Amino acid sequence: MALGLALALLALVLALVLAVAWRGTGLALGPADWAAVRFSLVQAGLSALVSTVLAIPVARALARRRFPGRGALITLMGAPFLLPAVVAVLGLLAIFGRSGLLNRGLEALGLPTVSIYGLHGVVLAHVFLNLPLAVRMILQGWLAIPSERLRLAGSLGFGPSEVFRHLEAPMLREVLPGALVVIMVVCLTSFAVVLTLGGGPAATTIELAIYQAVRFDFDLGRAAGLAGVQLAIGGVAALAAWGLYRPTGFGAGLDRRLEVAAPAGWRLWGDGLVLGAVTLFLTLPLLAVLLRGLPGLAELPAQVLPAALRSVLVALVSTVIATALALTLALESARRPRGLIEAAVTLPLATSGLVLGTGLFLLVQPLATPMVLALPVTVLVNTALSLPYLYRVLLPETRALQADYGRLAESLSLSGWSRLRWLVLPRLARPLGFGAGLAAALSMGDLGVIALFAGEGQATLPLVVGQLAGAYRMEAAAAAALLLVTLSFALFWAFDAGGRRAAA
Template structure:
């Protein structure tokens, strides 16, 4: 049996080393090319704007999520499960579609400005810092809500029963149960969202721009695509890595449990006070629901009439996006499963590093490094789609690895010794044990990877020409050309394909596990 496992024992470290090289080699190229170069005032302005918008986005997303999560934690109503599911949708929603939906509501010709015009009031502009922050709140409010809700649900039932037996009112419950939980949970939530916002590209390229509203990512894109100043792009990418690494380290440090200890049984909902508090909870839930659904409804209504007259570039771009998404999902799922199975029996620092390091960077930084590595040998445009697949794989891997690792550990603990005693190794073990038992998380993880890849607008923006453009890039180009109806139709196709791929993979995994 030992000779059968030796190839796997050698292949897994080699795979981990290749993954580390996929991230470290571009970062090394960025560091080498940008070493010794000084940034100008406009570049430092981009750094300040990046940090400012990320701080504001994380602050408002976290604060606004508190009343929504609290209402979900203590209220039971029809459709509650559907609303919680809705809170997970923006994670899979292509950012360019979210921006287009917000433009349909808050843009120059959106519903809000149309209403203001009818009332003879001055219009508002969504472009600039406030528009970027608004879009990030739309994308990250559901994430913050889900994370804070888990904090409420983690309060042990014994603590809640004790508070009820002591006759605690809402104020005492907040002081002794909720406030300690929030003090522990909120810093981690805010920092996680800040890390996400620091690497935002699709939002800023649509709603930002200009000297006063340019992030590091957008400055990198402009330096490569419009100025072809690879040294400046490399220097900016180095700063982006440093800022992202500091934020990621802070998030890792502060994202910790609330410290209540483990409960002895299942969770118990908090008391649901009536009066004005019931009204406040209802307002919070209604406002969050409208804020999340109205932009998507607006995209649907605006894009539906134009489906019969799509621009010629949309369908080929959609085909390329589906190809990239499926290839990236298959590759990422296979790698994540291999690493998770290898790490199931004992901690492996090399595997952990390979599966976690991509969180410290971004697609645009990796794309810049790969551009620097490839450019001396061939035209990067010719490799746009393969590079996009590789970068999407690297960026999706941490999510899939974390999804699969608990399941592979449970599988090893329950069936590992039995499988070893039966000499069940290699393909038979994969076919008869691993795949049936892990079908559900594998399907869910593949769906997440496909949806994330389908909506990615990062590295493809650096490399692609007209013949390599994916659907998110086409939507962004149509939006930039103010062809809003055509952009809405293309965005409707994009979001439909993204959720269809996720549903197909997730449903396939659930059926295989049945």
């Protein structure tokens, strides 16, 4: 079944790109297109590398320290990731922009100001958006190290460097490739962030070239060719991550919660510094989003509410489907690793939103009025796009589950529903909650596809935000965006906290 699912997913992605290519003529890419491919690779690679490398000390500090507000900080880690790109950019500009907090501070001190626009700004924004995701993924890994192993390390007199070498490094080896790939691929298709902060045409991505090809040149062949290049990069990255994977072989623990003494001294100060810095980095732009949105909240136009309701419904349906699919795939992958599943599950992320929407439109149009299918199509796309995250979050845990309990479950003939009920769901509650929260929040924010399909009275909340901004109503747009972020965050929190409670 899982293999069939993976094939269906692969078929969906490829069919959409082919549907676009079919309508085009020739797939020739020009030198400007290849420059866009190069820039996309550079910015996505750097963004993924910086996000994951910075996430390691943050995750470690969160894993080994206990302090008031720790739970809140971990939850907050979900917030930047689910900001719509334009909202995130405006939040970052309030801090790092030309008239942002940082530059005003520098001016007050008589220091030269800094510009956020350029490759470094793009990477900064992508780190802001994805660092929290990386932290959560790595933190899962840390929490999955059985406490018995840490206690053993303690009784053997391991210092921090031995603990790192024997326990933490193998764990990172297992978790990092997946985190790197998912972040790199999502940055690869990033559009508004790169364009707005890139500073000019030197920062041209594949996605922008696709926009140009579809909208002004109506050169669908070129658009499909570019989308194909993007897919190929995503596929190679996914297979590379799969090839790099090495199981930790820690074995099962007894799930005992025991306090392992965290190193004191300069390491305590270091952890404090890391956590303080990352908290500032994440909360200041979020605070700016909050402050920008508040003034307009009272005068939100009436149509925001039905749009919000529609978005929540779409998000919930997408989440249920995506979670079920991702769990099936991750369980199968743990039982028998297959490159096909790895690639199939990563490719939707690497698909250009515009090509995805255009392909769906071309496929749907001969069969039905696209408007009628606006919401089902949105659910389908949200499901496909949130699946990769869910899968990445679940995979390390299903692998551990299979290694630790697979044989026991087989010998007990525990299978089907009872295996799910008594083994899988209890042991995976935490990642399932986190993953479902991510999926729900992502589905709230998705905009690319609904824009092509929505008719009168079908707009989702992100679309209304765009409409308000397009009609000069920036304050109302900021308020609607705040509502969107709040709802996304509430959904994320509900699932995530639910999962953590169930796991406790």
